[in-house]
Amino acid sequence: MKHSVKIAAVGVVFAGTAVLADPVAPTEVAYGDYGEVETSLTGTPGDPAAGEIIMVDRGKGNCIACHQVTALEQYPFHGEVGPTLDGVADRWTESDLRGLVANAKMVFPDTMMPAFYKSEGYIRPGDGYTGSAAEEPLEPILEAQEVEDVVAYLMTLNEAN
Amino acid sequence: MKHYALSAVLGLAAATSALAQEEAQLVINGDLEITTRAPAPDHLDRLSEITSGWVYRSRETQELQADDFDNPGMIFVDDARAAWATAEGAAEQSCQSCHGDPEEMAGVRPVYPKWNEDAGEVRTLAMQVNDCRETRMEAEPWGYTSGDMVNMEALMASVSRGMPINVAIDGPVAETLAKGEELYYTRFGQLELSCANCHEDNYDNNIRSDHLSQGQINGFPVYRLKNARLNATHSRFRGCVRDTRAETFSAGSPEFVALELYVASRGNGLSVEGPSVRN
Numbered sequence: 001m002k003h004s005v006k007i008a009a010v011g012v013v014f015a016g017t018a019v020l021a022d023p024v025a026p027t028e029v030a031y032g033d034y035g036e037v038e039t040s041l042t043g044t045p046g047d048p049a050a051g052e053i054i055m056v057d058r059g060k061g062n063c064i065a066c067h068q069v070t071a072l073e074q075y076p077f078h079g080e081v082g083p084t085l086d087g088v089a090d091r092w093t094e095s096d097l098r099g100l101v102a103n104a105k106m107v108f109p110d111t112m113m114p115a116f117y118k119s120e121g122y123i124r125p126g127d128g129y130t131g132s133a134a135e136e137p138l139e140p141i142l143e144a145q146e147v148e149d150v151v152a153y154l155m156t157l158n159e160a161n
Numbered sequence: 162m163k164h165y166a167l168s169a170v171l172g173l174a175a176a177t178s179a180l181a182q183e184e185a186q187l188v189i190n191g192d193l194e195i196t197t198r199a200p201a202p203d204h205l206d207r208l209s210e211i212t213s214g215w216v217y218r219s220r221e222t223q224e225l226q227a228d229d230f231d232n233p234g235m236i237f238v239d240d241a242r243a244a245w246a247t248a249e250g251a252a253e254q255s256c257q258s259c260h261g262d263p264e265e266m267a268g269v270r271p272v273y274p275k276w277n278e279d280a281g282e283v284r285t286l287a288m289q290v291n292d293c294r295e296t297r298m299e300a301e302p303w304g305y306t307s308g309d310m311v312n313m314e315a316l317m318a319s320v321s322r323g324m325p326i327n328v329a330i331d332g333p334v335a336e337t338l339a340k341g342e343e344l345y346y347t348r349f350g351q352l353e354l355s356c357a358n359c360h361e362d363n364y365d366n367n368i369r370s371d372h373l374s375q376g377q378i379n380g381f382p383v384y385r386l387k388n389a390r391l392n393a394t395h396s397r398f399r400g401c402v403r404d405t406r407a408e409t410f411s412a413g414s415p416e417f418v419a420l421e422l423y424v425a426s427r428g429n430g431l432s433v434e435g436p437s438v439r440n
Contacts, residue, residue: 058369062369064369065368065369066368076370077367077369077370078367078369079366079367079368079369080363080366080367080368081363081366081367081368105353112354112358112362112363114351114352114353114354115353122349122350122351122353122407123347123348123349123350123353123407124349124350124407124408125350125351125406125407125408126350126351126403126405126406126407126408126409127408128406129403129404129406130403131399131402131403131407131408131409132408133408134408138351141351
């Protein structure tokens with residue numbers, strides 16, 4: 001129910017099925033009381049293999065800039081700024097992880113972790129890494145489906161892995 | 162023998178650990194001792210110890226700074242010595258005409274940025290150099306981060322090497338200092354990162370392949386192996402702000418002057434090191 005209400009609210013046109021609906025806009029993401037996001041941003045299940053690439057790509061998530069991940073050891077240089085993501089799927093639910101990737105500040109208000117699915121409310125927003133100004137709304141750092149892919153990858157990081 | 166002090170200390174520590182580099186002492190040319198660790202100044206209550214960026218560099222990079230023949234930045238100091246003694250501009254004066262030998266300027270670098278009473282403003286070394294050029298030499302000002310300017314800053318730093326940074330933080334600079342402090346803690350850009358996020362909360366941590374330092378400026382200008390030239394303080398600030406996916410401030414802007422004063426004050430007690438060597 002929540003899902004269809006939200007889609008109606010942002011005026012999305014259905015193309016046959018809900019799965020093909022436009023993604024939830026960054027400004028429309030519904031965060032729960034603990035920063036979790038229950039509903040998929042796209043309705044299309046995330047692809048963990050695509051998520052893995054985003055995790056290590058410097059121009060995308062670059063998550064290993066700050067986090068150590070044993071399963072990603074073949075990619076060099078893991079940072080020490082955030083906690084290890086090993087076993088993260090045992091500590092958090094899929095909804096929690098979606099919220100953490102979309103905007104970790106909803107979970108940890110002062111965290112250093114950037115919001116990956118946010119488009120406005122920045123101080124001196126820039127045009128990528130050019131140093132020039134950019135007008136809000138910005139393109140979020142990750143697209144909706146990329147967030148889903150990363151979440152799907154994180155869900156593979158349980159104790160068994 | 163040249164690197165005796167450095168190698169001796171390194172030799173005692175475990176060969177591979179990051180600690181090995183961090184316990185090393187910097188002694189330049191075998192006799193000039195550099196303070197790379199000092200108690201944090203009183204106004205900086207968020208840190209107990211301040212450290213030079215030199216501490217976090219690899220052993221190879223550290224060693225380049227221990228001898229002036231190995232330090233690629235020293236070539237530019239020689240260029241600046243020539244410029245120092247060359248008359249330019251309508252007044253037909255050189256820096257030497259007013260100031261004598263560059264060595265006479267020992268003690269200048271540690272107290273900049275500082276308040277200029279006549280102008281009623283906080284001045285960086287670059288601003289002061291350009292003021293001399295314009296009003297005394299009647300010459301064209303240099304670009305704020307131009308090669309000529311950075312070289313001259315390297316000369317000014319080199320004759321003060323080993324002296325403790327000691328910028329004034331009270332009296333007329335208080336307002337500028339407060340503005341600089343505010344900028345230091347502002348989370349800029351799409352990554353919403355402040356200087357403090359990286360250089361206060363996470364120094365000595367790796368962020369991807371970069372080993373974060375405290376972002377001190379006692380070593381400026383720095384020769385970076387990455388771009389093979391001397392880099393000005395404001396160029397480094399621009400790079401760091403750009404890397405937060407923010408619109409940067411320009412070199413010489415009031416914002417960066419304020420930030421420079423504040424960041425310099427965080428390093429009060431570290432030695433002047435410039436021109437230093439970094440990766």
